[in-house]
């Protein structure tokens with residue numbers, strides 16, 4: 497498949513030229529300042545490399561230097577120390593998305609929209625909490641179903657978005673699904689029957705800290721990972737989609753180096769955001785039976801439908817036999833037909849170890865897909881497509897999303913083996 501553009505990681509790393517990574521001198525992993533909440537500050541009077549080193553020496557992360565001003569991410573103590581060195585320190589205004597992209601939802605706007613929907617559709621929608629991100633942001637968990645307060649015996653499906661900070665269009669996708677299932681209920685018969693016959697879980701924002709950091713100061717920072725300090729505070733961020741605990745770090749599909757874009761973390765499930773989704777999924781295992789049958793993990797960009805495994809190029813592996821592989825390929829192919837994406841096993845893109853879909857499938861038997869959304873080339877905006885495409889590019893995945901929800905009762909229907917696998921007895 498070499499003809500295809502492979503925008504994903506390779507192109508991602510060249511983005512911010514002004515970025516200066518300053519390793520943190522006297523940082524200690526037990527230093528209590530790392531327990532404090534970080535924020536962005538603007539530092540005035542930053543002219544020379546010596547200025548940057550002095551500022552970096554406090555432990556603050558220098559995000560960018562422009563026109564004599566540095567934007568840093570710092571704890572309150574670090575900010576005080578920078579001020580103590582004689583620099584002018586102000587809190588960076590949180591301006592949300594750049595004005596031209598105001599159509600995207602920042603964290604506060606996302607929360608407001610979810611609260612509004614939960615209030616408007618209390619019979620079929622609940623807004624719960626998955627847990628808190630590293631910096632303490634609430635991670636919403638949405639349930640949509642008839643009799644929503646009751647755990648009914650209905651196939652469950654999970655949609656999660658935004659493991660990667662700069663992939664903001666995936667949050668829009670999750671919000672689209674919330675609107676689709678709520679506003680379409682008792683209007684569109686297909687939606688009505690899915691809301692009645694399934695329990696739908698939506699996690700719109702797996703990486704709220706990274707997402708807010710990526711737009712801090714009204715500029716994009718080309719950020720991918722979460723924001724927890726690693727290597728004793730020298731760097732920040734674990735790649736959440738390399739931190740899952742199945743074949744973690746096995747196969748050169750992630751990096752052991754903490755400054756890397758694909759840093760897998762010091763151990764599997766080191767990121768609190770990933771722990772929370774893992775614990776939720778495990779909590780859906782009832783009487784030894786995982787209730788979640790299917791999942792879509794939304795990413796951008798490349799316009800792909802991907803299925804397990806990512807850790808090996810082999811189409812089958814222990815736990816993924818020929819029938820399962822064919823079922824993945826059949827459903828993936830149908831989804832791709834509906835949205836015009838390219839369907840393939842996830843490793844045909846590149847090997848990834850510690851990804852969510854490998855864990856969901858191998859340890860929970862969840863039919864898990866990754867969708868890489870719009871665009872399919874860096875020329876169309878890469879990770880930052882114009883807000884004007886949101887409506888079309890989220891609606892484009894309506895059928896793929898509904899199709900998988902529909903299959904959740906018995907995915908083997910896709911290869912006509914439902915008798916063999918689903919209705920024995």
Ligand code: 0X9
Pocket residue numbers: 504505660663737795796797802805806807842843845848851852853854866868
């Ligand atoms: O590298 C990733 O995590 C995904 N691409 S992205 O540019 N959005 O970062 C692809 C993941 C595909 N592989 C698996 N899901 N295993």
Ligand code: CA
Pocket residue numbers: 592593597598599600601602605
């Ligand atoms: Ca907005």
Ligand code: CA
Pocket residue numbers: 641642643644648650691692693694695
């Ligand atoms: Ca129900």
Ligand code: CA
Pocket residue numbers: 647648649650652695787
């Ligand atoms: Ca249930």
Ligand code: ZN
Pocket residue numbers: 659660663737794795796
């Ligand atoms: Zn991604």
